[in-house]
Amino acid sequence: MDIQRKVKYEHELDPGxxxxxxxxxxxxxxxxxxxxxxxxxxxxxxxxxxxxxxxxIGFIKNGYxxxxxxxxxxxxxxxxxxxxxRCPAKIKITDVMYALKREAIENKIYPHRFSIPLLDKEMxxxxxxxxxxxxxxxxxxxxxxxxxxxxLLKMTPLGLKLMKTGRMSLKRxxxxxxxxxxxxxxxxxxxxx
Amino acid sequence: xKDYAYFPGCSLKENSKxxxxxxxxxxxxIGHPLEELEDWNCCGATAYxxxxxxxxxxxxxxxxxxxxxxxxxxxxxxxxxxxTLKKSNLFLQSGAPEAKKILGDLKRxxxxxxxxxxxxxxxxxxxxxxxxxxxxxxxxRKLTGLKVACYYGCQVVRPYTDFxxxxxxxxxxxxxxxxxxxxxxxxxxxxxxxxxLTGTIENVGLRLNHLLLKEAKRKGADVIVxxxxxxxxxxELFQDKIIKTYKEDVRIPILFFSQLMGLALGLSRDDLGFSxxxxxxxxxxxxxxxxxxxx
Numbered sequence: 001m002d003i004q005r006k007v008k009y010e011h012e013l014d015p016g017x018x019x020x021x022x023x024x025x026x027x028x029x030x031x032x033x034x035x036x037x038x039x040x041x042x043x044x045x046x047x048x049x050x051x052x053x054x055x056x057i058g059f060i061k062n063g064y065x066x067x068x069x070x071x072x073x074x075x076x077x078x079x080x081x082x083x084x085x086r087c088p089a090k091i092k093i094t095d096v097m098y099a100l101k102r103e104a105i106e107n108k109i110y111p112h113r114f115s116i117p118l119l120d121k122e123m124x125x126x127x128x129x130x131x132x133x134x135x136x137x138x139x140x141x142x143x144x145x146x147x148x149x150x151x152l153l154k155m156t157p158l159g160l161k162l163m164k165t166g167r168m169s170l171k172r173x174x175x176x177x178x179x180x181x182x183x184x185x186x187x188x189x190x191x192x193x
Numbered sequence: 194x195k196d197y198a199y200f201p202g203c204s205l206k207e208n209s210k211x212x213x214x215x216x217x218x219x220x221x222x223i224g225h226p227l228e229e230l231e232d233w234n235c236c237g238a239t240a241y242x243x244x245x246x247x248x249x250x251x252x253x254x255x256x257x258x259x260x261x262x263x264x265x266x267x268x269x270x271x272x273x274x275x276x277t278l279k280k281s282n283l284f285l286q287s288g289a290p291e292a293k294k295i296l297g298d299l300k301r302x303x304x305x306x307x308x309x310x311x312x313x314x315x316x317x318x319x320x321x322x323x324x325x326x327x328x329x330x331x332x333x334r335k336l337t338g339l340k341v342a343c344y345y346g347c348q349v350v351r352p353y354t355d356f357x358x359x360x361x362x363x364x365x366x367x368x369x370x371x372x373x374x375x376x377x378x379x380x381x382x383x384x385x386x387x388x389x390l391t392g393t394i395e396n397v398g399l400r401l402n403h404l405l406l407k408e409a410k411r412k413g414a415d416v417i418v419x420x421x422x423x424x425x426x427x428x429e430l431f432q433d434k435i436i437k438t439y440k441e442d443v444r445i446p447i448l449f450f451s452q453l454m455g456l457a458l459g460l461s462r463d464d465l466g467f468s469x470x471x472x473x474x475x476x477x478x479x480x481x482x483x484x485x486x487x488x
Contacts, residue, residue, distance in 0.1 A: 076394070
């Protein structure tokens with residue numbers, strides 16, 4: 001058995017990580033965490049997580065940048081906000097998860113071809129271009145980019161049910177004000193720099 | 194009551210057409226016909242918050258600005274749209290420097306927003322504004338004896354808790370009671386369906402939905418009613434897979450609350466999108482016909 005050190009020494013941590021996350025939207029209160037674990041025990045996804053929410057907050061507070069950003073936890077968070085409404089320290093935990101997702105995407109720290117960040121990115125691309133989402137197109141793009149197309153076949157029974165009940169369409173949805181939307185996207189991009 | 198602009202979002206135009214097909218006639222029947230917000234754009238759902246926070250607020254800002262110009266508030270039946278628009282609205286109204294920056298960008302691109310729009314969910318408007326007394330008087334076909342599991346899901350009651358309790362909401366139960374139906378004690382009413390996880394990490398999504406179906410069956414419900422298109426999608430369209438995976442008969446119809454409301458208000462069942470259910474409704478109709486008695 002290969003036994004390795006499980007705890008990082010102080011010089012291996014990122015001392016500026018807490019300050020960085022605190023500056024992000026809705027993350028201001030994060031250092032009020034008392035590590036009570038209400039979030040982890042409330043979370044319906046905890047049983048699937050490598051590090052439950054309490055640990056993620058602990059990582060951030062103590063400069064464990066890599067651990068926080070590479071954890072599966074942020075991607076399993078389905079934004080049910082249960083932890084957030086229950087947190088006695090009033091930390092907006094779901095919003096902290098969003099902030100970590102953005103950090104992870106920006107720094108390209110997530111599993112290769114992992115479907116959740118891909119879905120998020122593809123959907124925002126569609127919206128920025130067309131102003132609307134087109135469900136079937138989004139799903140097709142996602143399968144092409146993340147899974148083997150073979151997996152799409154497994155979804156056929158579901159697709160047929162939707163088709164039979166008139167709940168699926170291949171048409172591309174677009175808004176009329178696309179020019180305005182493009183101007184908005186450009187303005188936000190320029191301002192963000 | 195203030196005029197509302199109806200915000201369908203992508204789901205009510207595609208996989209959840211029967212939500213639109215029932216919510217519009219219901220509001221018409223109670224004397225508040227809804228008009229669709231002209232040229233609305235997608236709210237961005239959870240995706241934009243995960244990718245670009247400024248754009249998340251900006252795409253919602255365009256919708257809020259469209260409604261404000263018409264002097265209307267926004268009515269969003271989809272739980273995701275409701276939360277996303279509301280969250281972005283509160284942020285844009287907050288006066289924070291980042292919010293002011295985005296308001297400036299909205300103005301420069303012809304979507305000036307002054308922060309006057311309000312975002313509401315139909316459940317909130319029906320129960321808290323129009324009121325159950327008014328609705329009760331309009332009921333012509335009581336849903337007597339129909340046992341209903343009221344499923345609120347997450348985003349209609351959390352994190353904003355202004356019209357109901359985040360853990361033990363009761364507005365939908367009270368509404369169903371006003372229609373003559375019998376809400377069961379559904380302890381999973383605010384447990385998460387996993388959202389998009391059925392599509393991304395299927396085994397996790399299936400497990401979460403299995404728990405929801407199982408609890409409704411255990412409480413003897415005839416139907417689960419939802420207020421959210423994604424909840425309905427998961428509970429309904431993954432039911433076959435769940436039954437196969439867990440080898441347990443958790444078959445139960447999943448309907449939108451507005452479909453039951455339409456029935457109670459005396460609207461024709463052919464006009465409420467019932468034919469879009471992929472789950473057989475025979476037992477459900479038998480119960481409706483027989484005033485809750487099993488045939």
